[in-house]
Amino acid sequence: MPSTDVVELILRDHRRMEDLFRTMRNAESDRAAALEEFAHLLIAHASAEEDEVYPALRRYKNVDGEDVDHSVHEHQEANEALLALFEVEDTASEEWDEKLEELVTAVNHHADEEERTLLNxxxxxxxxxxxxxxxEAFREARAKYLESGCGSIDNVRELAVSSGK
Structure with missing residues (x-):
């Protein structure tokens, strides 16, 4: 029976994102397909955290509400970096590599911080x-987002723009 511990589920997604980064860094791989999987995973993961996990964690006095706010802000930064990578047409270009590294930096920074603060x-x-x-709530919400095609460029653009105002 796979774990339903929310901490384990979040960590599993973080490790999958790292795997996808390795694939996207490899010029021989299908970078566009890896980016597409990554986009859906990132948006579904972050949205499910914001819907189900963060509001619950806020209610614990030993969980710092500022850490929660900071995590939401970092999701926004990741969305903007994801959109910038999506908008590079040539996956073999130097620009693609640069935008990928910006995305990797944003996401890894957030995952590392989230693991050290909120998840601990x-x-x-x-x-x-x-x-x-x-x-369970995280997994259900994440599945709904994935089914809705949440990682499409149009949705990512909407997310990046809507909270960037």
């Missing part, structure tokens, strides 16, 4: 059963 706090302060409930 959740491990320490949120009971196993509650983490499991949050994991």
């Amino acid at each position: 706090d959740a491990r320490e302060n949120v009971a196993d059963e509650r983490r499991s409930q949050l994991g």
Whole structure:
């Protein structure tokens, strides 16, 4: 039975994103396909966190609300970096490599920080059963976003622009 612990599910997505970054850095691979999978995963993951996980974590006194706000802000930065990469037409170009590194930097920074702050706090302060409930809610929300095609360039553009105002 796969884990339903929300912390484990989030970490699993972070590791998959790292795998996709390796694929996107490889000039021999199908970079466009990897980018497409990455886009859907990133948007579904971040949206599910913002819908289901962050509001719940805010209610714990030992979880810093500023860390939650900061994570939401970093999701926005990742969306903007993702859009910039999407808009580069030639996946073999230097510009593509540059925009990819900007995306990698934004996402890895966020994942690393989230793992050190929010996820560690959740491990320490949120009971196993509650983490499991949050994991179920996260997984359901993430699946709905994935089904909706949330990583399409049009949706990414809308997300990048809407909260960038």
